[in-house]
Amino acid sequence: MKTFRFPIAVCTLFLAATVVSAQTPAADSTLTANPVFEKNCAKCHGKTAAGRHLRGPSLVSEKITSAPEGDLRNAIANGKGHMPKFAGKLTAEEIDALVQQIKSSKSKP
Ligand code: HEC
Incomplete structure (x- = not known):
């Protein structure tokens, strides 16, 4: 069991370091996991990006x-x-990342 813990710890550390060191999100992170989204967009578009708050529409809709x-x-x-x-x-990089993450939200159910 112990052997499984190490990689998880390393991943967690790496993720934490990425979030702290750079405002630029990791390219493969999802929209709702992006700290830029959580900080700037979630209050209107919702933590799940499905909308509803302060008239912010869903960002994961087909439209x-x-x-x-x-x-x-x-x-x-x-x-x-x-x-x-x-x-x-x-x-511009942060906005680009958000756009990419919105586009890639499509494949999710
Ligand atoms: C103050 C609330 C608020 C915040 C904060 C906010 N939005 Fe919005 N957003 C809205 C509303 C309201 C609309 C609908 C605008 C309209 O069509 O009139 C919208 C529309 C959008 C659209 C759709 C635009 C279109 O082409 O129809 C996108 C994409 C979007 N927001 C992304 C974001 C992102 C990314 C962030 C964070 C950087 C964010 N929003 C932050 C309220 C907000």
Whole structure:
């Protein structure tokens, strides 16, 4: 049993280090696990990104995940309706990562 604990501990440490050292999320992290999402978006779009809070719509709906990347990037950077703009708050890389993670939420049930 002990042999299984070490890799888990290493992974946990690595993840913690990634979160602390870089604001840039790991490329393979999911939208809802992205600290940038949790901090900036979850209050309106929900912890599960399924929407409902403060009129924030679901980000895992077919409509959003199949929207062109440029539209999503533009909405996040420049705002849309009641959605605030994040251009000055997040880096282009952080916005790109969010767009990629929204797009890849599609394959999930
Ligand atoms: C203050 C609440 C609020 C916050 C914070 C917020 N959103 Fe939104 N978001 C909204 C609302 C409201 C809409 C619907 C805008 C509309 O269509 O009028 C929206 C729409 C969107 C859309 C869809 C745009 C489209 O093309 O229809 C995306 C993508 C999105 N938000 C991503 C994000 C991301 C990523 C973050 C964090 C960086 C975030 N939002 C933070 C409220 C919020």
